[in-house]
Amino acid sequence: MASDNQANFELITVSDSVALANSAAERIMTRIAANRGRVAICLTGGSSPRQLYQLLATDACRSRIPWDRVHWFIGDERFVPANDPLNNMGAARRIFLDRYAPAGNIHPIPTDTADPQQAASRYERELQLFYGANALDSARPLFDVVLMGVGPDGHTASLFPGYPAMEETKRWVVGVPEAHVEPFVPRVTLTLPALNSCREMLFEASGSDKRAILTRVLAGENLPANRARSSGETVWLVDAAALPENFRGR
Numbered sequence: 121m122a123s124d125n126q127a128n129f130e131l132i133t134v135s136d137s138v139a140l141a142n143s144a145a146e147r148i149m150t151r152i153a154a155n156r157g158r159v160a161i162c163l164t165g166g167s168s169p170r171q172l173y174q175l176l177a178t179d180a181c182r183s184r185i186p187w188d189r190v191h192w193f194i195g196d197e198r199f200v201p202a203n204d205p206l207n208n209m210g211a212a213r214r215i216f217l218d219r220y221a222p223a224g225n226i227h228p229i230p231t232d233t234a235d236p237q238q239a240a241s242r243y244e245r246e247l248q249l250f251y252g253a254n255a256l257d258s259a260r261p262l263f264d265v266v267l268m269g270v271g272p273d274g275h276t277a278s279l280f281p282g283y284p285a286m287e288e289t290k291r292w293v294v295g296v297p298e299a300h301v302e303p304f305v306p307r308v309t310l311t312l313p314a315l316n317s318c319r320e321m322l323f324e325a326s327g328s329d330k331r332a333i334l335t336r337v338l339a340g341e342n343l344p345a346n347r348a349r350s351s352g353e354t355v356w357l358v359d360a361a362a363l364p365e366n367f368r369g370r
C-alpha cells in the first residue's frame with residue numbers, strides 16, 4: 121500500500137464482524153488505559169461501527185471505561201436534525217453514549233445552523249477550545265483514537281474523491297454541500313489535518329460488500345481512505361468476507 125507512513129500501518133484480519141467489534145473495542149480500551157488524563161475519541165458514522173457501539177454498551181465493556189474523562193467526537197455528520205435516523209452522532213448516542221457518557225463529554229456536530237459551513241465553523245471552534253490551541257502540534261495529537269469506515273467510492277468520513285475538502289490544509293472542519301454517495305444530504309466533515317492528528321486511526325471493514333473497494337485501497341490507489349493516515353498508528357481491521365482474494369492466506 122502506498123504510504124508515507126508505511127512503518128506505522130497495519131492490516132489486521134479477523135474471522136467475522138463479531139471478532140472485528142471485539143478487536144476494535146480492545147484497541148480502544150488499550151488507548152484509554154495508555155492516557156491517564158483526558159481522552160478524546162472521534163467516532164464515525166455509517167453501519168460499520170454499529171456492532172462496536174453495541175459492544176461498548178455491554179456491562180463487560182462499559183464498566184472498563186472511565187466515562188468522566190473520556191470525550192466523544194464525530195468525524196463527519198449528515199446535515200439532518202439531531203434526532204433524524206440518518207444523524208451519525210444520534211445513532212451513537214442512542215446505542216451507548218446517552219446511557220453512560222456525561223452530557224458535557226458528548227460533542228456532536230451541530231446541524232441546527234443556517235448551513236453546513238456555519239456548522240463546520242462552530243465545530244472547529246469547539247475542537248480548538250478542547251485542544252487549547254488554534255494550530256495542531258504534531259507532538260500533541262488532537263485525538264487518542266479516530267474511528268473510520270470506507271465507502272464504495274473510497275471515501276472516508278465525508279471526504280469524497282475529487283472534492284475540494286480533500287485538499288484542505290488549514291481548516292479543521294468544512295461543509296460539503298453535496299454527497300457523492302447515499303444518503304444524498306449535505307455533510308460536515310473533519311479534514312485530513314484534523315483526522316490525521318491522532319495516536320491511532322482505526323478503520324473497520326466487514327462483509328463481502330467491502331471487498332471491491334478494499335482491493336483498490338490495498339493496491340494503494342489514490343483514494344481519500346488511503347490519504348487518511350494517522351500521525352501515529354493506522355490500523356485497518358478487516359474481516360474474512362471483506363478481504364480481497366490476493367490477501368487471503370498471507
Ligand code: 6PG
Binds near residue numbers: 275276
Ligand atoms: C457517513 C460515514 C462514512 C462511512 C462510510 C462507510 O457519514 O456515511 O461517516 O464515511 O463511514 O460511508 O459506511 P458504512 O459503514 O455504512 O459502509
